[in-house]
Amino acid sequence: MANQNIKPLKMGIIGVGVGATQIMPNMEEMPEIDLMAAADTNPLVREAFQNRFPEAHVFGSAEELCNDPEIEAVWVATPNALHCPHTVMVANSGKHVVSEKPMALNMHEAEAMVEAALANNVKLLCGHTLGFSPPVMEMRKIILSGELGPLKALNNWAFTDWMLQAREPDELDESLGGGVLYRQGPHQLDSLRLLGGGMVKTIRGTTGKWWPERNGVGYYSAFMEFEDGVTANVTNNGYGYSMTSDLTPWSDELGKGLILGYTHDERVEIREQLKSGSRDEFAAKHDLRIGSDHERRFWRETPSEIPHWKPANLGILVATCERGDLRQSRHGLYVYKDDGVEDRFLSITKYQAGREDLMELFNAVRNDAPVYHDGQWGMATLELITAIMESSLTGRDIQLSHQVPMPFEYGA
Numbered sequence: 001m002a003n004q005n006i007k008p009l010k011m012g013i014i015g016v017g018v019g020a021t022q023i024m025p026n027m028e029e030m031p032e033i034d035l036m037a038a039a040d041t042n043p044l045v046r047e048a049f050q051n052r053f054p055e056a057h058v059f060g061s062a063e064e065l066c067n068d069p070e071i072e073a074v075w076v077a078t079p080n081a082l083h084c085p086h087t088v089m090v091a092n093s094g095k096h097v098v099s100e101k102p103m104a105l106n107m108h109e110a111e112a113m114v115e116a117a118l119a120n121n122v123k124l125l126c127g128h129t130l131g132f133s134p135p136v137m138e139m140r141k142i143i144l145s146g147e148l149g150p151l152k153a154l155n156n157w158a159f160t161d162w163m164l165q166a167r168e169p170d171e172l173d174e175s176l177g178g179g180v181l182y183r184q185g186p187h188q189l190d191s192l193r194l195l196g197g198g199m200v201k202t203i204r205g206t207t208g209k210w211w212p213e214r215n216g217v218g219y220y221s222a223f224m225e226f227e228d229g230v231t232a233n234v235t236n237n238g239y240g241y242s243m244t245s246d247l248t249p250w251s252d253e254l255g256k257g258l259i260l261g262y263t264h265d266e267r268v269e270i271r272e273q274l275k276s277g278s279r280d281e282f283a284a285k286h287d288l289r290i291g292s293d294h295e296r297r298f299w300r301e302t303p304s305e306i307p308h309w310k311p312a313n314l315g316i317l318v319a320t321c322e323r324g325d326l327r328q329s330r331h332g333l334y335v336y337k338d339d340g341v342e343d344r345f346l347s348i349t350k351y352q353a354g355r356e357d358l359m360e361l362f363n364a365v366r367n368d369a370p371v372y373h374d375g376q377w378g379m380a381t382l383e384l385i386t387a388i389m390e391s392s393l394t395g396r397d398i399q400l401s402h403q404v405p406m407p408f409e410y411g412a
Helices: 018-029 043-052 062-066 080-092 107-119 134-145 180-196 264-276 281-286 293-300 355-367 375-394
Strands: 009-014 033-039 057-059 073-076 096-099 124-126 151-159 200-208 219-226 231-237 316-321 324-328 332-337 340-345
Touching: 009 018, 009 062, 009 355, 018 033, 018 355, 033 062, 043 057, 057 062, 062 080, 073 080, 080 096, 080 107, 096 355, 107 124, 107 375, 124 355, 124 375, 134 180, 134 316, 134 324, 134 332, 151 180, 180 200, 180 219, 180 231, 180 316, 180 375, 200 375, 219 375
Parallel strands: 009 033, 009 073, 033 057, 073 096, 096 124, 151 231
Antiparallel strands: 151 316, 200 219, 219 231, 316 324, 324 332, 332 340
């Protein structure tokens, strides 16, 4: 039920895939958002969306949704190769837009998206990444406060089963924005940029494609240096042998997967299926979509207890300051300092995918507040992705030229 004192932002979604199923529950609950339309080329997905939202406008193309005069803003959640054309289309229709991560395939596309938003005087926000998540935001607040002295280094590593999850062909093809670097890199790189202030000077990285049966980038590692001398190391391994959650004793066996929660034995079985070519990717992917039992259980049911943090996509993140360290804890942050270790509780009642992104857009449109994660910010994060790819090919450090700072007031 919408708050009578709030004029909700009338929103549509282009692309009702697995990512959209994570965003929609918060759209439903937030009084600031009125989810009133969706577009998807899959008739089964359109039917499932209409069943769940009987009063919504449902379209078979992005063009039809953009022509709906009632819609004020659009969340673009189509395959990565379509982020640019769909964002430009939305902007040209005079609607505000949130583009899913990664922002685009290359810097040329990102520039076109920024130019379209400016030309049409609409807001462009780049999301959703785990840089919006409560643990990362609390880290930023502590860093900016100076409580532990100036930030000195960042270390972030994620070992996941991303390569074992059900995948469409484009999700593994780096020319179409596939593989862990394009699809999971924004979670880590955006968070590191946020904590480090945004201005990365140089980066050197490498990527790995190690399975012929899963011909996509399943590994990356990079070292970056910010303009003020802060350094950051980041690693992501999606092959699912060891898991970052093995290092967090509160993560049970079913908490070790990204989406499905595969157990060790299930991961072994899936690897064998991939080697033999016997895995039914279509069925496995369909089981994640809107209307599925998985979608209901994981994204729509209210948890019976406060959910504990799990490493998943972001992995374990450690911020090292002059006088202490910060890292995620079960329900908040561990703050390591001279007088001991404090476990600071963060009140998180459920998974909040997209909530902060949507609030930033709402406040920008309704209250003329700044868009902090705007096109220039998204372009700067994309630059790190393309630079890691270039560095992996050339073996060189890459000098960066599109970095922008995050204003001090954000999260302070």
